[in-house]
Amino acid sequence: MTVPKQIVTNQIVTEQSATKWGAALHIPDAVTIDGQDWSVRRAWPAGDSRIAWEAFLPGQGFRVGYLDEHGATVLDADRDPKLPGLARLLADGGRLVSHRPGKRAVVRLPDGSFAKCVRDGKASDVIAGQRRAIGFLPGFALPQVLSSDSSTVVLSVVPGVELHDPARLGAEWSRAWAESLDAWAQAEAHPTSTVAAAAPEMPTAMPFHGAADEVEVLRTWRERARPLLETARSVRGETLLADVDELITEVTISLDDGTASARDGSIGLIHRDLHDKQIMWDPISGPGLLDVDTASRGERALDLGNLRAHARWRTEQGLWTPAEAAVVIDEIARVVPASGIDPARVSVYERATLIRLACVYAFRPAWIDRIGWLIEAAHAM
Known part of the structure; x- marks a missing residue:
């Protein structure tokens, strides 16, 4: 398959200045944050001609942000204004496992359990899904809900x-x-x-x-x-x-x-x-x-x-x-x-x-x- 120039590999976009490519057509391989190139692992459509991205740097973890016609916007580390529970969990010693900005993040807590961070009011959807899935028992072990609030659900570990x-x-x-x-x-x-x-x-x-x-x-x-x-x-x-x-x-x-x-x-x-x-x-x-x-x-x-x-x-x-x-x-x-x-x-x-x-x-x-x-x-x- 021929890859068009707009999406060739090794593109870098900086947080300091906007680039000339349209975000809807170009997802970079990396974003440069404070002089370091973070590899873009995943991206998602985010509406309003924006693309959400998740980048990783070994030893540093994850950073996320958005792309639009003006270039890249990088969210503050360990923050997401649309996921109100995230900052608290990370401040309490949690480790970020994945993060789709504005939608969902998964955090491993110090006791080994996992927390799903979602938008305010959406935790009930996660819990409802857990209840609907009980028919997969006893063949499968399922994570159990340990605690929750309006934007966070803490789940037990599934071994293996x-x-x-x-x-x-x-x-x-x-x-x-x-x-x-x-x-x-x-x-x-x-x-x-x-x-x-x-x-x-x-x-x-x-x-x-x-x-x-x-x-x-x-x-x-x-x-x-x-x-x-x-x-x-x-x-x-x-x-x-x-x-x-x-x-x-x-x-x-x-x-x-x-x-x-x-x-x-x-x-x-x-x-x-x-x-x-x-x-x-x-x-x-x-x-x-x-x-x-x-x-x-x-x-x-x-x-x-x-x-x-x-x-x-x-x-x-x-x-x-x-x-x-x-x-x-x-x-x-x-x-x-x-x-x-x-x-x-x-x-x-x-x-x-x-x-x-x-x-x-x-x-x-x-x-x-x-x-x-x-x-x-x-x-x-």
């Missing part, structure tokens, strides 16, 4: 290692994935109150995420990434935006195939963003599940398609070997028939995930020149 990291799991890689897929297959279609849940005053209404909702997710991400996609071209010479539009049209038709969905009949509890970084595994306590805010009812094929797309992408990223990815793909293939899921529905949701990942990774400087692979993989299905 992320299934993103095969090197740390070593010879246990296959066992960890087999047990994790078995745990996923056990999830209750309708969670009950038999498991103690956090914040019992919160409603437990279970939203339904259907095919039309998934199409809307794709269209939303397409619009977010549009300025980046319309300037890059695929191997066929088309803009990536044209490719994405074509793929969304095809996937919409497939997802709207009500006959296939009805024949499958596998509607139940889903995570909605299931991938390797959301699953923990410990040889004693077994699998654990993270970030369950999006838990809902829907086609269970969605979770497996999402997981399989990520496994394929990890190989392309060079993070997993083909053999390591094959373990995950084989375990998914094992649980599909056992769970009564139509394999065709897994494939169409996998294709949808590949399209969405192309849009998401368009905002990540390290991967912008590889998103053509995601689009080609979606075309090939």
